[in-house]
Amino acid sequence: MPKISKIAVLTSGGDAPGMNACIRAVVRTAIHHGLEVYGIRQGYQGMINNDMEQMQARSVSNILNLGGTILKTARCLDFHKDEGMEKAYQNLKAKGIEGIVVIGGDGTFTGALRFSKKYPDIKVIGVPGTIDNDLYGSTYTLGFDTATNTVIEAIDKIRDTADAHDRLFFIEVMGRDSGAIALRAGISCGAEAILLPEKETAIEELIAGIKAGHYNSKSSSIVIVAEGDKNGGVYNVSEAVKKEVSHYDIKVTILGHLQRGGSPSAFDRVLGSRLGFAAVNALTAGQSQKMVGLQANVVVLTDLEEALNQHEFNLEPDLLQMAEVLSI
Numbered sequence: 001m002p003k004i005s006k007i008a009v010l011t012s013g014g015d016a017p018g019m020n021a022c023i024r025a026v027v028r029t030a031i032h033h034g035l036e037v038y039g040i041r042q043g044y045q046g047m048i049n050n051d052m053e054q055m056q057a058r059s060v061s062n063i064l065n066l067g068g069t070i071l072k073t074a075r076c077l078d079f080h081k082d083e084g085m086e087k088a089y090q091n092l093k094a095k096g097i098e099g100i101v102v103i104g105g106d107g108t109f110t111g112a113l114r115f116s117k118k119y120p121d122i123k124v125i126g127v128p129g130t131i132d133n134d135l136y137g138s139t140y141t142l143g144f145d146t147a148t149n150t151v152i153e154a155i156d157k158i159r160d161t162a163d164a165h166d167r168l169f170f171i172e173v174m175g176r177d178s179g180a181i182a183l184r185a186g187i188s189c190g191a192e193a194i195l196l197p198e199k200e201t202a203i204e205e206l207i208a209g210i211k212a213g214h215y216n217s218k219s220s221s222i223v224i225v226a227e228g229d230k231n232g233g234v235y236n237v238s239e240a241v242k243k244e245v246s247h248y249d250i251k252v253t254i255l256g257h258l259q260r261g262g263s264p265s266a267f268d269r270v271l272g273s274r275l276g277f278a279a280v281n282a283l284t285a286g287q288s289q290k291m292v293g294l295q296a297n298v299v300v301l302t303d304l305e306e307a308l309n310q311h312e313f314n315l316e317p318d319l320l321q322m323a324e325v326l327s328i
Contacts, residue, residue: 004123006036007099007283008052008092009276011069012043012076012108015260016129016143018268019069019103024060025276026101031057033284038097042072043104044079044111047088052095064269067146067261073104079111082118089119099123099283101276103142105130106308109291113304116289123288125279126304127272131260134178136310137302138293142275144180145267147259151185154255155222159189162220168210168241168248172234174259175226181259182226183315183323192221192327195237197228198315203240209327210245221248274299 009026011019023039030037039055040046063070078084092100102112102124109126116124128135131147151173162169173182179196186194192213195201206223213221225234238252264272271294278292278299290301 004035004098004283006038006096007101007280008038008040008097009071009101009103010040010043010046011071011073011103011129012111013073013104014130015068015073016131016141017067017146017260017262017264018142018272019129020060020063020066021264021269021272022103022127022129022142022276022279023069023071024063025273026280027055027060028057029277029280033280035280035284038095039071040100042074042076043108044076044084044088045074046071047091048076048078048084050091052091052097065263067263069103075107076111079115085115085118088115089122092122097122099125099288101125101127101279101283103127103129105132105141106135109135109304109308113289113308116304120288123283123286124304125282125287126291126307127275127279128291128293128307131181132175132178133180135291135293135307137291137295137300137307139295140267140271142272143260143264143268145271146262146265147174148181148184148188149265150259150262151181151255152188154258155185155189155191155224158253159220159222162222162251165249166220168221168223168245168250170223170225170234170238170241170250170252172225172227172252172254174255176228179226179228179315182224183319186224187319187323187326189222189224190326191224191323193223194323195223195225195229195231196315197226197230199320200230203231203237206237207241207244210241210248213328
């Protein structure tokens, strides 16, 4: 198998804490193997615009603690078109780049897989970087742990004011297709109810639970709503409850992009480093169209096609049951 000599790394889609740790690991592992490594700025847009720069070991100094991504990220509609992909390919070939590590979520992987199928001489390895923890093939995705801890810290503060004023807070967290953040944060913060995309909760059931809590002397309540909940959004839920529950002052808080930022946790720094290291090793071993992930604390490879098409990242049944039992 021909030995590759030049690779590139990019981040695409939504940013996630720990991406910089992954970039650092990719760059330094590549240099360790004697490879030239290029950083592509602004994701696939940078491939099209030829915005690439060779990186050295010192290029990634002192970035482990930084949130976001030093390579920046963007969503690129031009990369969906054959003309855009062709331009990106020609830019890579002009620099002699033979492999790419792409860090991102399902949209990033969809583009990477299509590109690699169209131009198989460019090897592609994906690293799952998304706070939603919604990619098959890895128990944890990069940024999920930090985002969950950020949510917990915010909810702990909201709990203080909820208790001081006998208030009921509805808190929306990120998770369009996955309730992983909502579930773990809800258990960690003692939420009275958690509304998830994977489990439909009837408004009547929610109202009954809130009334039961008040009857059992709860002076305040926290309800966490994942943005993908099937009841039409946090404001619809709060308005429906407000019509039936009069003993609480009801407030709504949307945490929004607060959840994406901040210094990555120790877990995400180590995870990003492990996956970046493994991604370069996979490229040097001749692998392509694969995703590196963590399963049972072991780094494994999953076909990108499988990572995108399988949706068996269901929430743990014991956590779902626990959330109901402990909220009484």
